[in-house]
Amino acid sequence: MNPEPSDPVERADKRREAIGEGEVKEKPDGTIEQRGHGSMDPTLVPKGKDHPEQGPYTPENDHIDPDVDPTASSDHPRSKPDSKA
Template identity: 45%
Template sequence: MKHRDAADRADPATRKPAEGEGEVTVDKDGKVHQKGHGNMDETMIPQKPEPDRGPYQPPPGHLDNPKDVEPRSGGDLSA
Protein backbone atom coordinates (compact mmCIF):
# COMPACT_ATOMS: atom_id res chain seq x y z
CA MET A 1 0.00 0.00 0.00
CA LYS A 2 1.24 3.46 -0.92
CA HIS A 3 1.95 5.88 1.93
CA ARG A 4 -0.07 9.08 1.49
CA ASP A 5 1.27 12.32 2.88
CA ALA A 6 -0.81 15.31 4.02
CA ALA A 7 -0.80 16.91 0.56
CA ASP A 8 -2.24 13.75 -1.02
CA ARG A 9 -4.95 13.49 1.64
CA ALA A 10 -5.90 17.16 1.15
CA ASP A 11 -6.25 16.86 -2.64
CA PRO A 12 -9.98 17.30 -3.41
CA ALA A 13 -9.70 15.11 -6.52
CA THR A 14 -8.81 12.07 -4.42
CA ARG A 15 -11.06 12.82 -1.44
CA LYS A 16 -14.39 11.00 -1.24
CA PRO A 17 -17.32 13.37 -0.64
CA ALA A 18 -19.04 13.13 2.73
CA GLU A 19 -22.65 11.98 2.94
CA GLY A 20 -24.90 14.70 1.48
CA GLU A 21 -21.97 16.68 0.07
CA GLY A 22 -22.22 15.54 -3.58
CA GLU A 23 -24.29 16.87 -6.47
CA VAL A 24 -27.12 14.40 -5.86
CA THR A 25 -29.21 13.91 -2.73
CA VAL A 26 -31.74 11.15 -2.09
CA ASP A 27 -34.77 11.69 0.14
CA LYS A 28 -36.00 9.04 2.56
CA ASP A 29 -38.80 8.17 0.14
CA GLY A 30 -36.26 7.54 -2.67
CA LYS A 31 -36.76 10.78 -4.64
CA VAL A 32 -33.49 11.98 -6.15
CA HIS A 33 -32.57 15.68 -6.35
CA GLN A 34 -29.63 17.06 -8.32
CA LYS A 35 -28.09 20.30 -7.12
CA GLY A 36 -27.72 23.10 -9.65
CA HIS A 37 -24.22 24.27 -10.45
CA GLY A 38 -22.64 26.98 -12.55
CA ASN A 39 -25.33 28.67 -14.65
CA MET A 40 -27.69 25.76 -14.11
CA ASP A 41 -30.82 26.27 -12.05
CA GLU A 42 -33.64 23.94 -11.00
CA THR A 43 -35.60 24.47 -14.23
CA MET A 44 -32.72 23.19 -16.39
CA ILE A 45 -32.46 19.80 -14.63
CA PRO A 46 -34.31 17.23 -16.77
CA GLN A 47 -37.21 15.54 -15.03
CA LYS A 48 -37.84 11.81 -15.30
CA PRO A 49 -41.32 10.38 -15.75
CA GLU A 50 -42.98 8.92 -12.68
CA PRO A 51 -45.29 5.98 -13.48
CA ASP A 52 -47.88 6.90 -10.86
CA ARG A 53 -47.99 10.56 -11.98
CA GLY A 54 -47.90 10.02 -15.76
CA PRO A 55 -45.41 11.56 -18.19
CA TYR A 56 -43.58 14.74 -17.21
CA GLN A 57 -45.43 17.92 -18.11
CA PRO A 58 -43.31 21.08 -17.88
CA PRO A 59 -44.90 23.99 -16.08
CA PRO A 60 -46.58 26.52 -18.38
CA GLY A 61 -44.33 29.35 -19.43
CA HIS A 62 -44.15 32.28 -21.80
CA LEU A 63 -43.10 30.02 -24.70
CA ASP A 64 -46.38 28.09 -24.54
CA ASN A 65 -48.30 31.06 -25.96
CA PRO A 66 -47.43 31.59 -29.69
CA LYS A 67 -48.48 35.24 -29.45
CA ASP A 68 -45.61 35.81 -27.02
CA VAL A 69 -43.05 34.24 -29.42
CA GLU A 70 -44.15 35.42 -32.88
CA PRO A 71 -43.13 38.95 -33.88
CA ARG A 72 -45.91 41.46 -34.22
CA SER A 73 -46.44 42.33 -37.88
CA GLY A 74 -48.17 45.22 -39.57
CA GLY A 75 -50.28 42.90 -41.70
CA ASP A 76 -48.36 42.88 -45.02
CA LEU A 77 -46.09 39.81 -45.02
CA SER A 78 -44.64 40.32 -48.52
CA ALA A 79 -40.97 41.22 -48.51
Protein backbone atom coordinates (compact mmCIF):
# COMPACT_ATOMS: atom_id res chain seq x y z
CA MET A 1 0.00 0.00 0.00
CA ASN A 2 1.33 3.43 -1.00
CA PRO A 3 0.51 6.04 1.68
CA GLU A 4 -0.88 9.35 0.42
CA PRO A 5 0.88 12.53 1.51
CA SER A 6 -0.90 14.38 4.29
CA ASP A 7 -0.47 17.74 2.56
CA PRO A 8 -3.52 18.47 0.33
CA VAL A 9 -1.34 20.38 -2.16
CA GLU A 10 0.91 17.36 -2.63
CA ARG A 11 -2.13 15.11 -3.09
CA ALA A 12 -3.51 17.50 -5.71
CA ASP A 13 -0.16 17.56 -7.51
CA LYS A 14 -0.10 13.75 -7.66
CA ARG A 15 -3.67 13.66 -9.03
CA ARG A 16 -2.76 16.30 -11.62
CA GLU A 17 0.21 14.19 -12.73
CA ALA A 18 -2.05 11.14 -13.04
CA ILE A 19 -4.54 13.04 -15.21
CA GLY A 20 -1.85 14.08 -17.67
CA GLU A 21 -2.33 16.84 -20.22
CA GLY A 22 -6.06 17.30 -19.64
CA GLU A 23 -8.62 18.80 -22.00
CA VAL A 24 -7.21 22.31 -22.30
CA LYS A 25 -3.81 23.70 -23.13
CA GLU A 26 -2.58 27.21 -22.39
CA LYS A 27 -0.48 28.71 -25.16
CA PRO A 28 2.49 31.02 -24.44
CA ASP A 29 0.43 34.08 -25.47
CA GLY A 30 -2.15 33.26 -22.77
CA THR A 31 -4.91 31.92 -25.02
CA ILE A 32 -6.59 28.66 -24.06
CA GLU A 33 -7.05 25.84 -26.55
CA GLN A 34 -9.45 22.98 -25.93
CA ARG A 35 -8.43 19.57 -27.19
CA GLY A 36 -10.91 17.21 -28.78
CA HIS A 37 -11.59 14.17 -26.63
CA GLY A 38 -13.63 11.00 -26.64
CA SER A 39 -16.26 11.04 -29.36
CA MET A 40 -16.10 14.83 -29.62
CA ASP A 41 -15.96 16.13 -33.18
CA PRO A 42 -12.90 18.42 -33.51
CA THR A 43 -14.98 20.89 -35.52
CA LEU A 44 -17.10 21.52 -32.40
CA VAL A 45 -14.16 22.84 -30.38
CA PRO A 46 -14.81 26.58 -29.89
CA LYS A 47 -12.51 28.84 -31.85
CA GLY A 48 -11.57 32.47 -31.33
CA LYS A 49 -13.06 35.32 -33.32
CA ASP A 50 -12.52 35.12 -37.08
CA HIS A 51 -11.29 38.71 -37.26
CA PRO A 52 -10.20 39.93 -33.80
CA GLU A 53 -8.74 43.10 -35.29
CA GLN A 54 -12.30 44.27 -36.05
CA GLY A 55 -13.04 44.65 -32.35
CA PRO A 56 -16.40 44.07 -30.64
CA TYR A 57 -19.64 43.80 -32.58
CA THR A 58 -21.36 47.06 -33.47
CA PRO A 59 -24.73 47.18 -35.23
CA GLU A 60 -24.78 48.52 -38.77
CA ASN A 61 -25.62 52.21 -39.15
CA ASP A 62 -25.66 52.46 -35.34
CA HIS A 63 -29.31 51.38 -35.47
CA ILE A 64 -30.77 50.90 -32.03
CA ASP A 65 -34.36 49.91 -31.50
CA PRO A 66 -36.10 52.93 -29.92
CA ASP A 67 -38.11 50.60 -27.67
CA VAL A 68 -34.92 49.55 -25.88
CA ASP A 69 -32.86 52.73 -26.24
CA PRO A 70 -32.87 54.65 -22.93
CA THR A 71 -31.95 57.88 -24.74
CA ALA A 72 -34.92 57.73 -27.12
CA SER A 73 -37.06 60.83 -27.26
CA SER A 74 -39.87 61.11 -24.75
CA ASP A 75 -42.50 61.41 -27.50
CA HIS A 76 -41.77 57.86 -28.62
CA PRO A 77 -44.15 55.47 -26.84
CA ARG A 78 -42.33 52.92 -24.66
CA SER A 79 -45.10 50.37 -24.86
CA LYS A 80 -48.37 49.83 -26.60
CA PRO A 81 -51.43 51.19 -24.83
CA ASP A 82 -53.82 48.74 -23.22
CA SER A 83 -56.72 47.81 -25.43
CA LYS A 84 -60.10 48.99 -24.25
CA ALA A 85 -62.23 46.17 -22.95
